[in-house]
Amino acid sequence: xxxxxxxxxxxxxxxxxxxxxxxxxxxxxxxxxxxxxxxxxxxxxxxxxxxxxxxxxxxxxxxxxxxxxxxxxxxxxxxxxxxxxxxxxxxxxxxxxxxxxxxxxxxxxxxxxxxxxxxxxxxxxxxxxxxxxxxxxxxxxxxxxxxxxxxxxxxxxxxxxxxxxxxxxxxxxxxxxxxxxxxxxxxxxxxxxxx
Amino acid sequence: xxxxxxxxxxxxxxxxxxxxxxxxxxxxxxxxxxxxxxxxxxxxxxxxxxxxxxxxxxxxxxxxxxxxxxxxxxxxxxxxxxxxxxxxxxxxxxxxxxxxxxxxxxxxxxxxxxxxxxxxxxxxxxxxxxxxxxxxxxxxxxxxxxxxxxxxxxxxxxxxxxxxxxxxxxxxxxxxxxxxxxxxxxxxxxxxxxxxxxxxxxxxxxxxxxxxxxxxxxxxxxxxxxxxxxxxxxxxxxxxxxxxxxxxxxxxxxxxxxxxxxxxxxxxxxxxxxxxxxxxxxxxxxxxxxxxxxxxxxxxxxxxxxxxxxxxxxxxxxxxxxxxxxxxxxxxxxxxxxxxxxxxxxxxxxxxxxxxxxxxxxxxxxxxxxxxxxxxxxxxxxxxxxxxxxxxxxxxxxxxxxxxxxxxxxxxxxxxxxxxxxxxxxxxxxxxxxxxxxxxxxxxxxxxxxxxxxxxxxxxxxxxxxxxxxxxxxxxxxxxxxxxxxxxxxxxxxxxxxxxxxxxxxxxxxxxxxxxxxxxxxxxxxxxxxxxxxxxxxxxxxxxxxxxxxxxxxxxxxxxxxxxxxxxxxxxxxxxxxxxxxxxxxxxxxxxxxxxxxxxxxxxxxxxxxxxxxxxxxxxxxxxxxxxxxxxxxxxxxxxxxxxxxxxxxxxxxxxxxxxxxxxxxxxxxxxxxxxxxxxxxxxxxxxxxxxxxxxxxxxxxxxxxxxxxxxxxxxxxx
Numbered sequence: 017x018x019x020x021x022x023x024x025x026x027x028x029x030x031x032x033x034x035x036x037x038x039x040x041x042x043x044x045x046x047x048x049x050x051x052x053x054x055x056x057x058x059x060x061x062x063x064x065x066x067x068x069x070x071x072x073x074x075x076x077x078x079x080x081x082x083x084x085x086x087x088x089x090x091x092x093x094x095x096x097x098x099x100x101x102x103x104x105x106x107x108x109x110x111x112x113x114x115x116x117x118x119x120x121x122x123x124x125x126x127x128x129x130x131x132x133x134x135x136x137x138x139x140x141x142x143x144x145x146x147x148x149x150x151x152x153x154x155x156x157x158x159x160x161x162x163x164x165x166x167x168x169x170x171x172x173x174x175x176x177x178x179x180x181x182x183x184x185x186x187x188x189x190x191x192x193x194x195x196x197x198x199x200x201x202x203x204x205x206x207x208x209x210x211x
Numbered sequence: 212x213x214x215x216x217x218x219x220x221x222x223x224x225x226x227x228x229x230x231x232x233x234x235x236x237x238x239x240x241x242x243x244x245x246x247x248x249x250x251x252x253x254x255x256x257x258x259x260x261x262x263x264x265x266x267x268x269x270x271x272x273x274x275x276x277x278x279x280x281x282x283x284x285x286x287x288x289x290x291x292x293x294x295x296x297x298x299x300x301x302x303x304x305x306x307x308x309x310x311x312x313x314x315x316x317x318x319x320x321x322x323x324x325x326x327x328x329x330x331x332x333x334x335x336x337x338x339x340x341x342x343x344x345x346x347x348x349x350x351x352x353x354x355x356x357x358x359x360x361x362x363x364x365x366x367x368x369x370x371x372x373x374x375x376x377x378x379x380x381x382x383x384x385x386x387x388x389x390x391x392x393x394x395x396x397x398x399x400x401x402x403x404x405x406x407x408x409x410x411x412x413x414x415x416x417x418x419x420x421x422x423x424x425x426x427x428x429x430x431x432x433x434x435x436x437x438x439x440x441x442x443x444x445x446x447x448x449x450x451x452x453x454x455x456x457x458x459x460x461x462x463x464x465x466x467x468x469x470x471x472x473x474x475x476x477x478x479x480x481x482x483x484x485x486x487x488x489x490x491x492x493x494x495x496x497x498x499x500x501x502x503x504x505x506x507x508x509x510x511x512x513x514x515x516x517x518x519x520x521x522x523x524x525x526x527x528x529x530x531x532x533x534x535x536x537x538x539x540x541x542x543x544x545x546x547x548x549x550x551x552x553x554x555x556x557x558x559x560x561x562x563x564x565x566x567x568x569x570x571x572x573x574x575x576x577x578x579x580x581x582x583x584x585x586x587x588x589x590x591x592x593x594x595x596x597x598x599x600x601x602x603x604x605x606x607x608x609x610x611x612x613x614x615x616x617x618x619x620x621x622x623x624x625x626x627x628x629x630x631x632x633x634x635x636x637x638x639x640x641x642x643x644x645x646x647x648x649x650x651x652x653x654x655x656x657x658x659x660x661x662x663x664x665x666x667x668x669x670x671x672x673x674x675x676x677x678x679x680x681x682x683x684x685x686x687x688x689x690x691x692x693x694x695x696x697x698x699x700x701x702x703x704x705x706x707x708x709x710x711x712x713x714x715x716x717x718x719x720x721x722x723x724x725x726x727x728x729x730x731x732x733x734x735x736x737x738x739x740x741x742x743x744x745x746x747x748x749x750x751x752x753x754x755x756x757x758x759x760x761x762x763x764x765x766x767x768x769x770x771x772x773x774x775x776x777x778x779x780x781x782x783x784x785x786x787x788x789x790x791x792x793x794x795x796x797x798x799x800x801x802x803x804x805x806x807x808x809x810x811x812x813x814x815x816x817x818x819x820x821x822x823x824x825x826x827x828x829x830x831x832x833x834x835x836x837x838x839x840x841x842x843x844x845x846x847x848x849x850x851x852x853x854x855x856x857x858x859x860x861x862x863x864x865x866x867x868x869x870x871x872x873x874x875x876x877x878x879x880x881x882x883x884x885x886x887x888x889x890x891x892x893x894x895x896x897x898x899x900x901x902x903x904x905x906x907x908x909x910x911x912x913x914x915x916x917x918x919x920x921x922x923x924x925x926x927x928x929x930x
Contacts, residue, residue, distance in 0.1 A: 028443055030506030036447055041368035042293040044434070045443035051452060055498060059456070059491035066484035073480050081476045082540075086770035086781065093772055097626045127632045131831045132820060140831070141820040141893070168810045171817025177776070178813060180625040204894070 097177055111156040112189040121190030124183055128175070129191075136199025137191070142172065144203040145194050151207035160188040215363070215684050218677035219292045221579040223305040225674065227285035228572055230313060232662050234281060235568075238273030239655050245270055246648040248836070249800075250641060252829070255838040260324040262838045264759025268323045268335045274560055275333060275423065277316045282568035283427040284308065284351070287374055289575050290434035291358055294368050296682035300357025304350050311347035315340060327397040330756035330792050331412045333419050334388050338399045341389040348385065352378040359706045363682040366703040369450040372713070373430030375706070376458045379714045380422040383721075388415035392859050394852060398753070400859055405787025406473055406735050407728050409795055414465035414721055421461040422717075424559060425527075428567050429457075429496045432524065435571050436500050439516045445502035451699050453495025458713060460489050463720035467538035470547065471769040472795065473784040475734045478724055479540075485720070486538030493531035500524040515590035519570035522598055526562025530555060548765055548799040550640070550647075551612035554605040561601045561654055569593070569661055576665050580672025589664040597657030603650025611643035620773040628776055631813075633802035638834045738785035741916040743865045744909070746853050746879040751909025753856075754848075754902055755794065758840065765796035766805035766913065778814055779806035779914060786917045789865050801837060806914035818886055819893035821907045843903040848883075850876050850900075882908060 026035040028047060039046040072078050080088060090096065112118065126135075132142035143151055151170075152162040163184050166174030175184060248254045248263050255262045292299060299305050318340050322328070328335040336344065355378060359367060388411055391399035403411050437444055444450065466474055466482025501524055504511060511517040533555055537546045546552060577584050584590060618636040621629040630636050692701040702709050728734050744752060755761075768774050770781040782805065787793055806814050816824070823830065826844055828837035857872040867875075883899035886907055890897055897903060 028506075030442075033443075035443060039366075039447060041364065041366075041370075042290075042296075042434075042438070044368065044437045046447040046450075047443050047445055049446035049448070049502075051446065051449050052498060052502075055449075055491060055495065058494070059488075062488045062490055066488050069484050069487075070480055074477050082471050082479075082770045086772070086775070089772045090775075093622070093626060097776060127635060131632075132816075134831075141817060141823055166811065168815060171815070171820060173813065173815050174811065178627060178631040180623070180627055182625075183627075 108160055108185070109155070109157045111192045112185060117186045118190050118193060120183075121186035121188070124179065124187040125190055128178070129187065132171070134199070136197060137194035138199040138201055139203030139206075143206045145191055146197045146199060146202060147205050148195070148210050149205035149207050150210055154210035156188060156192055159191050160184060163188055163191075213683065214681045216679060216681045217296075217298050218679055220288070220299050220302060220305060220676075221674070221678050222676045223299065223302075223309060224285055224289045224575065224579060225676075226309050227281050227288060228576060230309070231278060231281040231285055231568060231572065232665065234273055234277030234316060235565075235658060236655070236662065238270060238278045239651070239658060241266055241270040241273060243648065243651050243655060246644065246651050248838070249644040250648065252836045252838055257839050257841060259326060259758075259842055262758065262840075264762045264838070265323055265326060265328075267759060267762040268328060268332075269320050271333060272319050272323070272335065273316070275419070276319070279424060279428075279560070279564045279568065280312065282564070282571065283377075283423075283431070284312070285575070286431040286435065286568075286571045287355070287427065289571075289579075290370055290431065291355060291374065293680075294364070294371055294434065295358050295362035296364050296680065297358055297362050300354050300361060304354035304357075308347060308351045308354060311343065311350065315343055315347060318343070322397070326757035326759075328756060328759065329389075329391065329399065329401065330759070330761055330794060331388070331401065331408075331415075332761075332797060333416055334385075334412065336389075337397055338389070338391050338393050339396060341385070341391075345382070345386060345389075348378075348382055352382065356706065356710065363685050365685065365688060366700065367706055367709065368433070369444070369447075369454065370430040370433040371706075372450075372454050372703075372709070373426045373433065375710050376454075376713045376717070377422050377427040377430070379710060380418060380426075380458070380462070380717045383714070383717065384415045384418050384422065387721075388412060392862060394855050394859050398852070400791040400856075400863060402863060403791070403793075404863070405790045405793050406475075406784045407725075408791065408793040409469055409472065409787075410466065410474060410478065410725060410728060412793070413468040414462070414725060417465040417468060418462055418717075420559070421464075422458075424564055425461075425493075426458065428527075428564060431567060431571055432496065432500050432520070435516075435567075435574055436520050436524075437503055439514065439520065439570070439574055440504055440507040440510065442503050442505070442507050445499050445505070449495055449499050453492045453499070455716065456492035457489070457495070459716045459719070460485050460492055461720075462717045463724065464489060464538065466724065467543070468797065469795075470538070470540055470543040471771070472767050473782040473787065475728075475784070478728070481724060483538055483540065486535045490532060490535050494528060497524050497528035497531070513587075515584070515587055515594055516570050516574045518591075518594050519566045519573065522594075523563050523566035523570060526558050526566065526601070530559040530563065533558070544769075544771065545616040546612060547769075548797070549612035549616050550608040550643075550798075551616075552798060554608035554612065557604055557608075558601065561597070561604065565654070565658075566597070572661070572665060577668055577672065579675055579678070580669055581675050582668060582672030585664050585667035585671055589660055593657045593660040593664065596660070597654050600650050600653030600655075600657060603653060604647055605650070607643035607646035607650070611640040611647075614643075615640055619777070620771070622773070622776075628773065631777065633777075633799075634832060634834055637800065637836060735784040735788065737788065738783060738917065740919040741786050741788060743789045743860070743867055744912060745882055746857065746875040747882040747905050747908040748912045749856060749860070749909075750848055750850070750853065750879065751905035751907070752794075754843070754906050755909055756792070760804075761794045761796040763796075763798065763800035765799050765803045766793075767795040768803055768805055774803070776813075778803050779809055779812045780917050783917060789860075791860070791863055791865075804910065804913055806918075808911040808913040808915045809918045810915075812914065812918070817893070818889050818907050818911065819895055821910055822890055822895055822897070822903060825903060825906065840903075840906075843906055844897060844901060846902045847900050848902045848905050850879060853879060 028035055034048040036046045036048050133145055134140045137145035152158055164176045166172045245267055319336055327337045391401045393399045401408055463485035464482055466478045467486045470479050511521055536542050615636045618630045623629050688704055768778045768781045775781050806812050809815055825840040827839055828835040853875045854872040857867055857875045861867050883904045886904050887899035
């Protein structure tokens with residue numbers, strides 16, 4: 017086949033753009049257009065950005081890697097929330113009785129506690145909290161303490177890393193109100209009878 | 212040169228088209244079932260075969276490999292013959308390609324339902340089916356290259372460049388990522404572990420998107436869009452630049468799936484920058500497509516084929532911009548593990564692949580049946596309902612993703628997580644999940660309309676199995692580059708050299724990223740307290756893999772305050788060295804589990820909790836969307852495999868003592884009795900031989916080794 021060397025340039029009639037002469041594939045033609053300028057610039061900018069990124073992060077290490085980001089974030093927050101006091105103070109012997117506190121306690125109960133002790137505190141994975149028995153002591157201060165420090169080997173986790181002191185008091189106070197209620201399917205008593 | 216007459220094989224095109232429609236409907240209906248399980252977890256029906264973790268791989272594989280895969284073959288078999296002015300190289304190979312592929316799909320669906328899975332996303336197929344995939348893929352490539360070689364055109368068109376890149380790259384990805392040592396006919400362990408497995412997997416996973424969902428469809432766009440619009444391609448030069456840039460850059464971007472993970476920082480950085488550099492090469496395809504329509508926009512309003520194409524190409528442009536944005540650390544910190552990923556994936560799958568597939572079907576079915584589309588009105592209705600469906604699908608998920616990510620990260624003034632219970636952040640999304648299901652259902656209605664319209668078109672037409680065409684034979688061309696002939700123009704008439712060059716272009720990135728993880732020790736700092744799993748834990752882990760737990764639970768705590776405060780220590784590369792396969796996950800429908808076994812940790816639950824939770828999650832919390840796993844309680848653990856599993860692990864370098872395989876089951880039973888005794892003390896009577904015991908053993912091991920090291924979180928840092 018001879019290559020057509022004639023100077024007549026074929027043009028696309030709708031756009032007036034130049035058609036490439038021997039480019040035809042199952043009647044598909046191709047235009048001789050250049051790369052759009054904005055597209056070329058977009059490509060160049062992303063390449064420059066990438067080189068700069070690697071240079072800053074991995075060559076001169078001027079930006080923090082993820083481990084340092086974490087350290088900075090923790091430092092800014094004043095450390096982990098697990099640093100609260102674990103001791104029950106003398107002021108912690110009397111349960112809260114005001115309705116707003118008990119309501120707030122109930123809300124925490126629904127979110128965090130009932131997944132083991134069930135809705136009404138009848139117990140399933142965790143012990144029944146409605147009967148007159150207890151593994152860790154029956155008094156409000158005992159309940160608050162076990163919420164704070166947990167009994168990890170038995171499966172009760174320490175909540176001081178997830179609840180504030182105030183929240184733990186509210187939920188402990190709510191737990192005290194469960195005693196004597198009669199939800200369905202109570203778990204058999206565990207621990208010692210309360211005096 | 213004399214004109215030769217030959218016949219295009221339309222029958223193979225027809226077969227693939229029918230398969231596309233069939234699997235499309237099935238794959239999407241399974242997707243809808245999954246979407247509904249978010250709202251009504253009872254729809255897992257309490258049996259293994261319909262549980263989320265097992266049918267999610269059926270959905271993803273069906274849509275990717277069955278619907279889009281058959282759609283791709285339909286378009287390639289149609290366009291390749293016409294672009295080469297030749298019938299397919301060999302009819303038998305075409306048939307083997309077709310029936311082999313359908314067989315793989317059937318095997319895939321059954322094996323996933325029965326829990327045979329490698330636990331690696333979009334590569335879940337077990338080794339015998341993997342081998343079948345490789346064979347059939349080579350048959351396809353052989354048939355394609357053969358056709359190209361016996362072509363009657365001097366040069367190969369840009370569509371064929373993309374087909375070639377698809378063939379070679381998928382072959383390399385599939386084989387490399389699937390390397391495994393069999394334990395039995397239905398079970399194997401990948402040769403890679405932990406961080407290495409994660410990198411190879413996401414190098415595969417990302418490039419399956421690139422070379423199975425993107426490059427073949429760009430090829431289809433380059434053929435069908437100018438054909439349907441009857442317009443010349445906007446820029447040949449742009450085709451060249453964006454093609455080579457796309458295939459070279461794409462392969463590097465895999466690590467963006469592993470940002471803020473235990474993957475070394477340098478590899479993460481490469482994942483970020485190569486994703487960002489991909490914007491322009493990806494958009495090159497969109498630009499060349501949309502600008503080809505210059506002068507034909509009035510026709511877009513009338514022709515459903517063009518309408519579908521315009522939305523497809525626009526969706527492609529959107530997701531290829533969104534993807535790089537999600538690959539930056541700032542956005543990824545919010546989007547990763549949330550429904551954002553799901554929304555993003557569906558813009559691509561429903562918009563780009565789904566719409567382009569239907570454009571191709573609406574174009575070629577009337578042609579091979581020598582008729583017109585039955586109803587333009589129904590096609591338009593399909594178009595609008597499916598477009599709205601995509602919007603209803605994606606927008607709620609984006610909304611939900613941002614909502615959930617904010618809830619995960621929110622602290623109270625006292626410095627506590629505002630939503631420490633993960634479930635709260637899921638319950639919040641239920642309305643969004645409902646809206647998503649409606650969007651998905653709308654898309655399916657559109658598909659059904661499409662199928663109906665095409666069936667009536669087929670009924671009205673007369674099939675032309677062998678379509679006559681004629682073209683002059685290909686003149687023997689000079690091998691050397693002619694004077695005035697551009698290098699690329701020369702390459703376009705040398706398909707073998709072209710294929711080799713494309714292969715080299717895609718190999719570079721993979722080699723540079725993956726090899727150093729093996730050769731340079733400091734990339735994965737070892738942790739002395741990390742020990743191999745006990746036989747019972749190993750069996751439990753295999754159940755975890757079998758049930759697809761990774762489809763909803765991650766095992767990768769990111770170094771964010773909001774995650775270390777919720778879960779515990781952030782992930783370290785050294786803790787995963789015995790994980791064949793890795794199980795980091797990519798989406799959190801439930802909480803991360805990698806610190807589950809840390810006694811005294813924030814996520815710790817006693818054995819009895821796990822037992823009750825597997826038996827009936829809703830009893831513990833009625834809002835829970837966790838499926839029930841009752842069969843774990845009733846089914847006996849198969850311990851006949853233990854010895855073989857230990858031996859395979861030893862082959863893979865896991866340091867079990869010599870001869871441990873012989874006493875492994877004794878060790879297993881002793882540990883199982885311990886757990887059964889503990890459950891008994893909680894009033895739960897279950898035999899130590901049940902699967903649930905192994906599952907609990909595995910969950911209670913998670914995270915223990917890292918905490919046993921007593922390390923402060925920052926002590927082990929991989930630079």
